[in-house]
């Protein structure tokens with residue numbers, strides 16, 4: 001099943017703040033996925049805002065992912081400009097998912113749908129990989145919503161969708177107080193419009209909701225081996241070391257293991273032997289670190305290799321994506337002389353964007369501006 005963030009913010013087009021600015025602000029706050037909902041704005045404004053948001057996300061390492069609500073036409077236009085969105089969310093009255101997927105440029109997008117009641121959950125097109133389940137309760141932000149389904153309706157929907165490998169998203173008048181119950185009922189994520197835009201500190205809300213999800217569904221079991229993946233500067237080495245200590249597991253940093261083996265720093269390996277030689281070293285050392293449960297911090301590019309991904313999974317290690325906003329990672333790692341691929345911001349962001357899809361296949365850990373020590377204690381709470 002698709003891994004989704006615990007909180008899925010949706011833009012509110014009735015606010016004065018332009019939609020692209022809402023998306024930028026939420027991305028900077030640490031949210032990896034935002035839904036672009038342009039109703040009731042006119043089509044020209046929606047297109048201009050969507051295009052702006054997609055261009056900004058592309059220039060910021062593909063962060064945040066953007067899922068376009070309703071408008072297959074706008075998603076298609078964006079794809080034609082090389083700005084294909086992460087997803088397209090369709091209502092029961094919009095295009096069927098299977099047809100949307102056949103539109104030019106949309107073969108790879110994550111199609112989501114809205115579901116409200118028994119029958120719809122079971123009938124949902126498997127071209128969808130995620131679906132809204134709701135409304136949980138009545139909401140002021142959508143006048144034409146269906147009858148509230150409450151917790152039992154949510155549970156029925158989540159159970160039916162999970163059985164079909166479709167990630168269920170609770171929606172409809174949700175707040176922090178609902179989080180634990182919704183996750184217990186099987187929701188993978190909580191979608192919010194009103195609560196997120198009313199929040200004085202959306203990142204704090206995201207952080208709390210993530211904690212609730214970890215309490216209900218920890219992303220790994222004690223004793224399991226863990227592979228920390230994610231971009232350069234995300235904090236994998238720092239966090240991995242602290243997590244290993246807290247779990248009483250050995251810690252290995254793949255970059256450090258390579259440097260020890262070669263007797264020279266990463267930058268010198270790149271300079272003398274080139275990137276391909278460094279990738280070969282990653283592939284040869286990684287399996288030696290997976291022999292028994294440990295926390296292994298991978299280098300920023302190691303997850304690109306299908307062989308490395310297969311080795312981690314075959315060893316029974318759980319990959320965890322330390323999903324940090326690339327702009328923040330750049331502030332930490334950019335122009336570090338021992339990070340040869342973090343010298344030009346533009347090249348760093350382009351590489352990061354090209355890696356995002358592979359990372360997002362693992363459960364994510366979101367820092368929302370917290371230190372790695374706080375992340376460890378929240379995770380093990």
Ligand SMILES: Nc1ncnc2c1ncn2[C@@H]1O[C@H](COP(=O)(O)OP(=O)(O)OP(=O)(O)O)[C@@H](O)[C@H]1O
Pocket residue numbers: 230231232233234235236237238239255297298299300301332333339367369370371372
């Ligand atoms: N949560 C955090 N908040 C603030 N600073 C952090 C956080 N995590 C790590 N840092 C700092 O950011 C820098 C980069 O962290 P780190 O070296 O752990 O990243 P990395 O993901 O291992 O990068 P690479 O892939 O290049 O090895 C370090 O200076 C570290 O102290």
Ligand SMILES: O=C(O)C1=C[C@@H](O)[C@@H](O)[C@H](O)C1
Pocket residue numbers: 231232255266298299300301302338339340341
């Ligand atoms: O992003 C990358 O490809 C890299 C990140 C670092 O961890 C090192 O593995 C090396 O600098 C390459």
Ligand SMILES: [Mg+2]
Pocket residue numbers: 236237238253255297298299
């Ligand atoms: Mg590191």
